[in-house]
Every structure is written in C-alpha cells, then in structure tokens.
Amino acid sequence: MNLTIAAIRSGTDPCGPLPQGSFHRTLEDQITCPKCDATYNLVVDFEQATGRFFPENSRPLMLLLQKAIFLGHSNNHSVSHFETAGVVVRSVTPTLPKESRPRTDEGPTVASKGEIGWS
Numbered sequence: 713m714n715l716t717i718a719a720i721r722s723g724t725d726p727c728g729p730l731p732q733g734s735f736h737r738t739l740e741d742q743i744t745c746p747k748c749d750a751t752y753n754l755v756v757d758f759e760q761a762t763g764r765f766f767p768e769n770s771r772p773l774m775l776l777l778q779k780a781i782f783l784g785h786s787n788n789h790s791v792s793h794f795e796t797a798g799v800v801v802r803s804v805t806p807t808l809p810k811e812s813r814p815r816t817d818e819g820p821t822v823a824s825k826g827e828i829g830w831s
C-alpha cells in the first residue's frame with residue numbers, strides 16, 4: 713500500500729480519518745512554519761513508519777506537506793489537517809464552515825454546488 717502521511721497541527725485534533733492502519737506513530741520530526749510558530753505533527757501508519765525504506769520514501773511526501781503548510785500561512789493556517797500519499801496534498805477539513813474552501817482558485821467552492829438543485 714502507498715505510504716501516506718498526515719500532518720496535524722499541534723494542539724488540534726485530526727479533522728478526519730488518519731492514514732490506514734490500526735496503529736499510528738507520530739514522528740519526531742515536525743513541520744514548523746518559517747513565518748510563525750505553527751507546528752504540525754506528522755502521523756504515519758506504525759508499520760510503514762518503522763519500515764526500512766521509510767526515510768527515503770517519506771522525504772518527498774514531507775516536502776509536499778511542508779509546502780502546503782507554508783502556503784497555509786497566508787490563510788492563517790485555517791487548515792489544521794493535511795494528508796498526502798504523494799503527488800497531491802489533501803486538506804482534511806470538517807464538512808462545515810467556509811474554511812473548507814479549496815486552496816486553489818478553481819472557481820466556486822464544492823460546497824455551493826449541492827445547493828443548486830431545483831433549476
């Protein structure tokens with residue numbers, strides 16, 4: 713299975729399910745925003761985290777998470793939970809407030825779509 717790493721802002725709870733696996737490990741490495749004191753803990757499936765190739769396999773994922781967290785600074789770090797298996801970083805947000813708008817400027821938010829049903 714693919715290596716998945718979640719980044720959860722310290723002091724907050726995960727907003728959604730953690731990566732697969734029954735046991736999770738919080739890595740000693742954290743990602744800290746260079747512009748403020750926001751810190752994110754990295755959570756990985758225990759077995760994957762103890763795997764032999766974890767250090768090299770995890771590096772690109774951590775870079776992605778780092779980037780997402782740095783970008784999140786301009787957004788006041790409103791996303792407290794990120795997850796990636798590589799390629800893209802998913803923002804894990806509770807399914808309510810407007811903070812759940814996508815990071816990119818892709819037009820209307822997903823949330824507004826479902827409300828237009830009666831045309």
Ligand SMILES: [Zn+2]
Nearest residue numbers: 745748750785
């Ligand atoms: Zn910051």
